[in-house]
Amino acid sequence: MNNIVIVIPSLDPDKRLIDLLISIRKKETDKISIILIDDGSSAEYAHFFDEARKKYDAIILRHKENMGKGAAIKTAIRYFLKEMPDKDGIVTIDSDGQHRFDDVVNCVNVFNGNPGSLVLGVRKFGKEVPFRSRFGNELTSKLLRIFSGISISDTQTGLRVIPRDFCSLLLKTNGERFEFEMNMLYSAREHNIPIIEKSISTVYLDGNKSSHFRVIHDSLLIYSSFIRFSLSSLVSFLIDVGIFAFFMFAYSSRSFLTITFASFLARFCSSVFNYSINQKIVFEGKSSHSISKYYLLVVFQVFVSSYFVTFLHDVSDLNTVFIKIIVDFILFFFSFYIQKRLIFRSE
Incomplete structure (x- = not known):
């Protein structure tokens, strides 16, 4: 001792x-x-x-x-x-x-x-x-x-x-x-x-x-990073879904190509806000190349989201915006883990 x-x-x-x-x-x-x-x-x-x-x-x-x-x-x-x-x-x-x-x-x-x-x-x-x-x-x-x-x-x-x-x-x-x-x-x-x-x-x-x-x-302090991430993701999510919904309203096609294009455009707009907030406020990380890793995650998520939105729409004929909300909510937890552990991890 x-x-x-x-x-x-x-x-x-x-x-x-x-x-x-x-x-x-x-x-x-x-x-x-x-x-x-x-x-x-x-x-x-x-x-x-x-x-x-x-x-x-x-x-x-x-x-x-x-x-x-x-x-x-x-x-x-x-x-x-x-x-x-x-x-x-x-x-x-x-x-x-x-x-x-x-x-x-x-x-x-x-x-x-x-x-x-x-x-x-x-x-x-x-x-x-x-x-x-x-x-x-x-x-x-x-x-x-x-x-x-x-x-x-x-x-x-x-x-x-x-x-x-x-x-x-x-x-x-x-x-x-x-x-x-x-x-x-x-x-x-x-x-x-x-x-x-x-x-x-x-x-x-x-x-x-x-x-x-x-x-x-x-308790708020203990869960602070998760709470900040949730708020940041909520605002980004509203931007994302708003733009996606506009394109689904403007175009009648529900093909994988149309959904993927709308998803990429919506995610690009929301990701500019989301990356800035997460990097500076949520995780306060000093990891190098965080922006390149972040957008690799964005691209991966867009393809996964687009695939499941298209698949579920084809098999259920549910509203695509509603399906996207469900799919992206599930991907939210995956995104938090990846960003905290790999993208904004301090070196």
């Missing part, structure tokens, strides 16, 4: 923070470095941080105002990289007593057996887990699996062992609040950092009332 630094972000803590530090100091076999981040706590909580420093030898890093869990972890990482060159990584844990020291040790042991890996202490989500935590984790796990191919049972765990080399990369990862932990998983995938899960105890105290997670606001 002495090759790892414990990092504890904290906002307005209570006695459970001190109990956690007592547990660590009692059970440690060698002295463990502890970095405690005061993320803009009110003055009335200052005595907890003072006690942590004086009695339990914790290094206290302070934010003058609340900046978020992600920002707190990044502050600890900067200190760790600069001041602790002999350590192999950090392990982040929550300050409210949800993470047992024995589980921390087990996760670090897994890390020591798999150096360079990101180790997640994952919980089991039974009926005893508060609904908002269970629902939020299940939703993010499914979205992560669909759009990145990463299969993780607990995307929101705060117990993570992070290797030193990955720490440097995380300073460039987007997110200052709870969304940082989700973006960390995307970043691990992008940089080929192995992710290993280790089962830990599931502890929720008082229905998890101590959590500073703001259900609506922080």
Whole structure:
């Protein structure tokens, strides 16, 4: 354990923070470095941080105002990289007593057996887990699996062992609040950092009332890239369908050639808008040749869309515009995955 630094972000803590530090100091076999981040706590909580420093030898890093869990972890990482060159990584844990020291040790042991890996202490989500935590984790796990191919049972765990080399990369990862932990998983995938899960105890105290997670606001941040992509795609979709519908109204032919021509013209007009928004706002990617890769995807999608619109119109005689809406909606999810993973992926 002495090759790892414990990092504890904290906002307005209570006695459970001190109990956690007592547990660590009692059970440690060698002295463990502890970095405690005061993320803009009110003055009335200052005595907890003072006690942590004086009695339990914790290094206290302070934010003058609340900046978020992600920002707190990044502050600890900067200190760790600069001041602790002999350590192999950090392990982040929550300050409210949800993470047992024995589980921390087990996760670090897994890390020591798999150096360079990101180790997640994952919980089991039974009926005893508060609904908002269970629902939020299940939703993010499914979205992560669909759009990145990463299969993780607990995307929101705060117990993570992070290797030193990955720490440097995380300073460039987007997110200052709870969304940082989700973006960390995307970043691990992008940089080929192995992710290993280790089962830990599931502890929720008082229905998890101590959590500073703001259900609506922080959920929007966690799903921000998908939400921005959806809005961008919706506007592009309306442009696309509008132009396509105009051509279907103007021409009576419903041949594959006519549908393909109308689809290409409509998609070209909508793609100019869509590429600009996705490149600058949605994915914020710096990938080279993104425009050429993007338009290869556009061409592929147009042919696939045109084929299925023509085929379904021939076999069902449904309205072509209606069929196009259904087909393109299905292709929407395929497009999100390709753009995030291949086209706008930061190098």
